[in-house]
Amino acid sequence: MTSTQVFVFESGVNLFSAFVSILIAYFSYKASKMGAGFLRYTSSGFTLLSVALTTRAVYMFSLLGGRRIVLTLTRESLLANNAIMVLAYLLIAYSYFKSHGEGEASLLAIPPLAILFNPSIEMILFMISLYITFTVFITFMESRSMSTLYVAIGFLMVSISHLSFLLVILSESGLPYLVGSLTRLAGFLLLLWVLVGLAGRSR
Amino acid sequence: MRKPRYRSRLGIVVNILEVLASGEEKPTRIMYGTNLSYDRLQRYLASLVEMGLVEEVRVEEGVRYRITRQGLDFLSEAKRIVEFMRAFGFEV
Numbered sequence: 001m002t003s004t005q006v007f008v009f010e011s012g013v014n015l016f017s018a019f020v021s022i023l024i025a026y027f028s029y030k031a032s033k034m035g036a037g038f039l040r041y042t043s044s045g046f047t048l049l050s051v052a053l054t055t056r057a058v059y060m061f062s063l064l065g066g067r068r069i070v071l072t073l074t075r076e077s078l079l080a081n082n083a084i085m086v087l088a089y090l091l092i093a094y095s096y097f098k099s100h101g102e103g104e105a106s107l108l109a110i111p112p113l114a115i116l117f118n119p120s121i122e123m124i125l126f127m128i129s130l131y132i133t134f135t136v137f138i139t140f141m142e143s144r145s146m147s148t149l150y151v152a153i154g155f156l157m158v159s160i161s162h163l164s165f166l167l168v169i170l171s172e173s174g175l176p177y178l179v180g181s182l183t184r185l186a187g188f189l190l191l192l193w194v195l196v197g198l199a200g201r202s203r
Numbered sequence: 204m205r206k207p208r209y210r211s212r213l214g215i216v217v218n219i220l221e222v223l224a225s226g227e228e229k230p231t232r233i234m235y236g237t238n239l240s241y242d243r244l245q246r247y248l249a250s251l252v253e254m255g256l257v258e259e260v261r262v263e264e265g266v267r268y269r270i271t272r273q274g275l276d277f278l279s280e281a282k283r284i285v286e287f288m289r290a291f292g293f294e295v
Contacts, residue, residue, distance in 0.1 A: 031287065031288055035213030036212070039293065095293070096292065099292075140292065150290075194290050194291075198283060198286050
């Protein structure tokens, strides 16, 4: 893969993930307005995640020869972006914590890409996304609903992608990056599939 | 098996509307159908009547409750949201 292809691919994956995140945020917002108040945290979390992913996509696009000002602004915002992503995951995890009760929480090679992946942040994101995966999987064990299983697998893939991005910093090759991007893409595709299925069933 | 810490307001509202979707009911029947205390049910019913999702019907033996057209629309939308919540592993 050439650098240009990598940037386009990374931007595409980020934009797609941002789109799915905003869909989930919309459903959660509706649910919170209809009486499931704790889902406002899920909605805020996925909205923030969508903002963070879009900023990453814009940064990658600007590396392809966009305006210098956009490149500078998005590069400067990457640090804040990491914080936004951690906050987003914390909000999502908190909504699961609120939903399932406090008692369950104890479980509790491509140089420009290296800027995107901070080992501490990726480790934190991996741990939080693993907690979310675990919580959803526990629910699947009780409900045996296939949709819940797909969501659990989707979050598991997002967790694996953070683990892979953690390895990007340690590895000389681009393989962990590719694995990370593909698993994240697959994870968000599964989440989108569940949403599309729900929308289809209601008609 | 874990016990949910609490039922969300949405979960309770859907329970009440589902009971009423099968026909006009007395408060005691709704109480059995939703597993709510009398006081709690009265608060929910008052709120649903105010929102126009449920209406009171005065009969000889007291009061009965009936779901409105708006209530049926709300129930159909709420069921979709409940499915979303269950799919994403949230307690309803």
